[in-house]
Amino acid sequence: MxxxxxxxxxxxxxxxxxxxxxxxxxxxxxxxxxxxxxxxxxxxxxxxxxxxxxxxxxxxxxxxxxxxxxxxxxxxxxxxxxxxxxxxxxxxxxxxxxxxxxxxxxGHAEYNLKASRDEEDLLREILRDSEPARQLNERIRTGQGTHEDRVALGELVSGEVAARHRAAAERVENALSSCAAEAFLGEGAEGHFMNTSFLVPKEREALFHQTVRTTADEAGEAYTFTLTGPLPPYSFV
Incomplete structure (x- = not known):
């Protein structure tokens, strides 16, 4: 058997x-x-x-x-x-x-952290910061945009979203790195820019929780952080 x-x-x-x-x-x-x-x-x-x-x-x-x-x-x-x-x-x-x-x-436990950002808030930021995106969006909004303009805007926004998501994930991971022994990047989770598991020593668990709360507060209301754990360290075996 x-x-x-x-x-x-x-x-x-x-x-x-x-x-x-x-x-x-x-x-x-x-x-x-x-x-x-x-x-x-x-x-x-x-x-x-x-x-x-x-x-x-x-x-x-x-x-x-x-x-x-x-x-x-x-x-x-x-x-x-x-x-x-x-x-x-x-x-x-x-x-x-x-x-x-x-x-x-x-003496370690696994914690999984997923993070997402409100899409409309991110789009407003891109249009605020990117002159090419603003110009394309204005032409489309006023009915002067071409099919090529729509394609160009979509590609520009998609690239900006990916870059800003990567930067946000790196900021969070860097903030938590001092509290964790290891980190494991999980598969992409729909609607989230970050899906990372951390191997946390038991003596640092309180500090890890506090750092997650502080990082979430600093990120602002447009961000949602979901922390799950402690878990058996499946991701690190």
Missing amino acids: STYVYALTGAGQPLPLEELRGVGEPAAALRTVRGRELMAVVSDAPDRLRAKRRDVSAHQEVVEALMRETAVLPMRFGLVAPDDEQLSASLIERESAYQQRLEEIA
């Missing part, structure tokens, strides 16, 4: 596995698969695993419960090994790399 993997941790760690239930219906019992110095927290994999809310929540709850007990390398939802024996062999083969990363993320 295939083996569903939740997280990796040091071998011999006492864990409350009997209190937890894994993915599947009925919920699978948890167990460990050991390498040499590492072990994986696993369960039997369901025959048909789907990203249903119940199973995603079960995976998350298991990882979070383990993190309250010890440092773990959390695996993303859906990771399945062929069987216990091959998983054990993989733990042994990659033991050095896994142990190093386990030490690096111990």
